[in-house]
Amino acid sequence: MSASRPHLNSNRRAVMAFTLMAGLLILVGFAQSWSVAMVIFNLGLISAVMALGINIQWGYAGLFNVGTMGFAALGGVAAVLVSKPPVPEAWAAGGADLGIALLIAGGTLAAVIIAYRRIPKGPMRTIALVVIFVAGYTVFRPFFDPAVAAIEAVNPASTGYLGGLGLPIILSWVVGGLFAAGAAWVVGKIALGLRADYLAIATLGIAEIIIAIIKNEDWLTRGVKNVAGLPRPVPYEVDLQQNLTFIRVVEWLHSDTLAALATDARMARLDSFIVESSSIFVKLCYAGLFSVVLLIILTLSVRALNSPWGRMMRAIRDNEVAASAMGKNVTKRHLQVFVLGSAVVGIAGAMLTTLDGQLTPGTYNPLRFTFLIWVMVIVGGSGNNVGAVLGGFLIWFLWVEAEPVGVWLITNGTAWMDAASPIRAHLMESAPHMRIFTMGVILLLVIRFHPHGILPEVVKREDDK
Amino acid sequence: MDTDTINAIVLFSNFILVPGMTYGAQLALGALGITLVFGVLRFANFAHGDMMAFGTMIVVMITWWFQSLGITIAPLPTALLALPLAIVISMSVTLLNDRMIFRYYRKKRSSPSTFVIASTGVMFVFNGIVRFIIGPDDQRFTDGERFIIKAREFKKMTGLDEGLSIKVSQGLTIVIAIILVAALFWFLQRTRTGKAMRAFSDNEDLALLSGIDPERVVAITWIITAALATIAGTLYGLDKSFKPFTYFQLLLPMFASAIVGGIGNPVGAIVGGFVIAFSEVIITYAYKKFLIYAVPPGWAPDGLMQLLSTDYKFAVSFMILVLVLLIRPTGIFKGKVI
Numbered sequence: 001m002s003a004s005r006p007h008l009n010s011n012r013r014a015v016m017a018f019t020l021m022a023g024l025l026i027l028v029g030f031a032q033s034w035s036v037a038m039v040i041f042n043l044g045l046i047s048a049v050m051a052l053g054i055n056i057q058w059g060y061a062g063l064f065n066v067g068t069m070g071f072a073a074l075g076g077v078a079a080v081l082v083s084k085p086p087v088p089e090a091w092a093a094g095g096a097d098l099g100i101a102l103l104i105a106g107g108t109l110a111a112v113i114i115a116y117r118r119i120p121k122g123p124m125r126t127i128a129l130v131v132i133f134v135a136g137y138t139v140f141r142p143f144f145d146p147a148v149a150a151i152e153a154v155n156p157a158s159t160g161y162l163g164g165l166g167l168p169i170i171l172s173w174v175v176g177g178l179f180a181a182g183a184a185w186v187v188g189k190i191a192l193g194l195r196a197d198y199l200a201i202a203t204l205g206i207a208e209i210i211i212a213i214i215k216n217e218d219w220l221t222r223g224v225k226n227v228a229g230l231p232r233p234v235p236y237e238v239d240l241q242q243n244l245t246f247i248r249v250v251e252w253l254h255s256d257t258l259a260a261l262a263t264d265a266r267m268a269r270l271d272s273f274i275v276e277s278s279s280i281f282v283k284l285c286y287a288g289l290f291s292v293v294l295l296i297i298l299t300l301s302v303r304a305l306n307s308p309w310g311r312m313m314r315a316i317r318d319n320e321v322a323a324s325a326m327g328k329n330v331t332k333r334h335l336q337v338f339v340l341g342s343a344v345v346g347i348a349g350a351m352l353t354t355l356d357g358q359l360t361p362g363t364y365n366p367l368r369f370t371f372l373i374w375v376m377v378i379v380g381g382s383g384n385n386v387g388a389v390l391g392g393f394l395i396w397f398l399w400v401e402a403e404p405v406g407v408w409l410i411t412n413g414t415a416w417m418d419a420a421s422p423i424r425a426h427l428m429e430s431a432p433h434m435r436i437f438t439m440g441v442i443l444l445l446v447i448r449f450h451p452h453g454i455l456p457e458v459v460k461r462e463d464d465k
Numbered sequence: 466m467d468t469d470t471i472n473a474i475v476l477f478s479n480f481i482l483v484p485g486m487t488y489g490a491q492l493a494l495g496a497l498g499i500t501l502v503f504g505v506l507r508f509a510n511f512a513h514g515d516m517m518a519f520g521t522m523i524v525v526m527i528t529w530w531f532q533s534l535g536i537t538i539a540p541l542p543t544a545l546l547a548l549p550l551a552i553v554i555s556m557s558v559t560l561l562n563d564r565m566i567f568r569y570y571r572k573k574r575s576s577p578s579t580f581v582i583a584s585t586g587v588m589f590v591f592n593g594i595v596r597f598i599i600g601p602d603d604q605r606f607t608d609g610e611r612f613i614i615k616a617r618e619f620k621k622m623t624g625l626d627e628g629l630s631i632k633v634s635q636g637l638t639i640v641i642a643i644i645l646v647a648a649l650f651w652f653l654q655r656t657r658t659g660k661a662m663r664a665f666s667d668n669e670d671l672a673l674l675s676g677i678d679p680e681r682v683v684a685i686t687w688i689i690t691a692a693l694a695t696i697a698g699t700l701y702g703l704d705k706s707f708k709p710f711t712y713f714q715l716l717l718p719m720f721a722s723a724i725v726g727g728i729g730n731p732v733g734a735i736v737g738g739f740v741i742a743f744s745e746v747i748i749t750y751a752y753k754k755f756l757i758y759a760v761p762p763g764w765a766p767d768g769l770m771q772l773l774s775t776d777y778k779f780a781v782s783f784m785i786l787v788l789v790l791l792i793r794p795t796g797i798f799k800g801k802v803i
Contacts, residue, residue, distance in 0.1 A: 205783035437593025
């Protein structure tokens, strides 16, 4: 693998890379604002968790999952279902019928699976499956349709859905992981036997199906009407600005600046300090929570990769036939790693929706939620957990900063043109799209000239010790 | 046949047959490109949708240029006139792309996953270029006559309650698709180069032993793919509208068509295109009106009689894909033979 880069060097490399990354964020803090730097940092944390999830699947086991978007969205659904208060009127209006409908759906599915297993292959089985499915669907619709109509009619402007459990939103991070794991189990059962690029296409499609369901099943999460105002796990800025202790701390932090001003100016200045600090404080709280999650998952991932289990996974990745000849159950291990990785993505998805404070199904786009995560893993170094984390931060940083840099480049690059030139106006308008192009170029350059990424996979050999 | 039956047939043709045929032909042309690349280069090209968007963008821009010069071919859309030049441009870009990106991995004999990852890189690049040049919004470039038959004229002509309308873009799509498919099959079956391509797809080593130049086969595959993609994209754009993101989304049904038919198999791609298109239309159509005509009076149902809401259109193709992968992973026709 990386014979030219001995193992001892890799730690220094990682420290250097992360120091540079921190330097870039600090630069943003000074050049733009600390608030912008914190926003990038927070989303970088979430991206790093998602990249870890994909790295578990791709880096450990060579599974090509491009369904990240779907699993992240399931995490988002969990955030809504856990944190929003239930809507009793909606439950009263359609809860019972909906429950029956879902029981019928589950029963039909179970019957289909049993029939598939029990009846030997042939036309009889096909006929039986079709009959069960059609019968199930016919019974399902008369319960489902009125239930959905009744639920969606309950105060459609603000609710029109069943609501959630009204529990602390932080629980949804676990639930989001479980949702994604459950979905991944089903997907894995169906698709994991496929060749690498078939699996990619299948997962891409399944992610689209998940998004389509979230967009259209209004009774569940209001669909494209969005769910806004999710409760937060951290304080609100408005409350902080009223909090005496917080005001005192801010006053104390800026006492030098404030002391030099006259009373009126001082009060105005203090107010602006409080507003700014409250926003940064909230972001720091999120950063703390996300960092804890990232560190837990990273530690577990690193330990798993270095354990006998991790060695087995890599053995399967590098030679399935040999591993299976050694008595390893390749199918089971693939399913296991697929479920684990997707669960991590689901956790990240729930964290993202928590940070946004709203679920907006219309914004889930495969370029941003699937392929960008892949760029992170590959640029960071597939197979290396620390590399995936670095990739998460770096690529998210570039994704965000490509826009202002693009605008800056074009403003200066076209300065010689007439200010009213339509070409210049068009270029200015197009500048934000530069980032998609940039990501493609980065990905292509990395796989061509540095295919193991910034922090390549560390292969421990006996003679390294 | 009584009037009700004829009305039912017309209704069916207007809302299912004609749109299904058109969309199916568009998907088939796109899926052919995917299947050819899979057969010869042996990877799933994720950049296909965005290559289609790129080719169509060139057509749109040349069309605008012609329109500004006053060159039109009414009643046909000017875009047809722009097509040949646009095809040449997108062929060159595709060949350049192969030379800069994919050839390296071919020489290295990289795994299919590496090719797929490279193709996602290409996808990003094309997507970025298209958004940069023409922007992410809807673009109109249709002109000329819009309808072959208008619903109202049809009603007047036949005295029926239901109208049948056929757009020029729909007629064109079907005619052009038939010509292209015939030409492609003639090429694959009858010409030396076509036979070389099939041989290469069938058994690479054997083909190499017989003195077939692999680079030439690959180049021709890309040329055909670029032409098909540009034409398919233009036809889709004329029929609906040109929006870069829609083309990215078309990737999914096109993949589904190629796989459902049997990937690597051109006949499969065509059949798959129609299977996917008709399933999307049939499953999301509301049959209420159709049944009112088709069943005896009094039997007509109350509901919309729609199996799935129209919002699930794109998801339908994937449900079929998943089913096919489960039941018959090689597709309807055994895949992986050109």
